[in-house]
Amino acid sequence: MSGVNKNIVILISGSGSNMAAIVEISLKHRWQARFGARVVAVISNRAGAQGLAWSAEQGIATHTLDHTQFSSREAFDAALMAEIDRHEPTLVVLAGFMRILTPEFVQHYEGRLVNIHPSLLPAFTGLKTHQRAIDMGCRVAGATVHRVTSELDHGEILDQAVVPVLPGDTAETLAARVLTQEHVIYPRAIEKLLSA
Numbered sequence: 001m002s003g004v005n006k007n008i009v010i011l012i013s014g015s016g017s018n019m020a021a022i023v024e025i026s027l028k029h030r031w032q033a034r035f036g037a038r039v040v041a042v043i044s045n046r047a048g049a050q051g052l053a054w055s056a057e058q059g060i061a062t063h064t065l066d067h068t069q070f071s072s073r074e075a076f077d078a079a080l081m082a083e084i085d086r087h088e089p090t091l092v093v094l095a096g097f098m099r100i101l102t103p104e105f106v107q108h109y110e111g112r113l114v115n116i117h118p119s120l121l122p123a124f125t126g127l128k129t130h131q132r133a134i135d136m137g138c139r140v141a142g143a144t145v146h147r148v149t150s151e152l153d154h155g156e157i158l159d160q161a162v163v164p165v166l167p168g169d170t171a172e173t174l175a176a177r178v179l180t181q182e183h184v185i186y187p188r189a190i191e192k193l194l195s196a
Helices: 017-028 031-035 050-057 073-085 103-108 129-135 171-195
Strands: 006-012 037-044 061-064 089-094 113-117 140-147 157-164
Touching: 006 017, 006 073, 017 031, 017 037, 017 050, 017 171, 031 037, 031 171, 037 050, 037 073, 050 061, 073 089, 073 103, 089 171, 113 171, 129 140, 129 171, 140 171, 157 171
Parallel strands: 006 037, 006 089, 037 061, 089 113
Antiparallel strands: 113 140, 140 157
């Protein structure tokens, strides 16, 4: 293992359950010892994001950058980049970060920016993925970890998980089933990137 630290910055907007799964696996699988990697910061665009309190309890640096305080998407993304770059990230991980990112932001982190999407990409890009899968009569649904590119939900697929769509499923019950798998595949995909 090289002596270079691999810093991971995670962006969240809410509960941060995927972020917490990544942090917990990083400790359990000893990413610091094995890859020189650790989650160094969690940043949210919402001050009330529950994941911030959990991160702070783990001793991880947290920061809030309220997008409503900026005059434009570009201004917010520029400030966000400055905050992220203070941590010299090897990877920037989107974990329920509910913002469409500008092309400048995506280009700045090209090759270092990953996301998880609650569908089996390339199916059901965008929002309301679970309801759309049910409405289309899909027998399976799932989640995809992918690299972020300027085209929404279209980057290289790094990992996927499949779950059944059960009779009587609602968007909520399907989402809950998919989320349990997100917590498995997201840390796994990141670990593969770190070990490459």
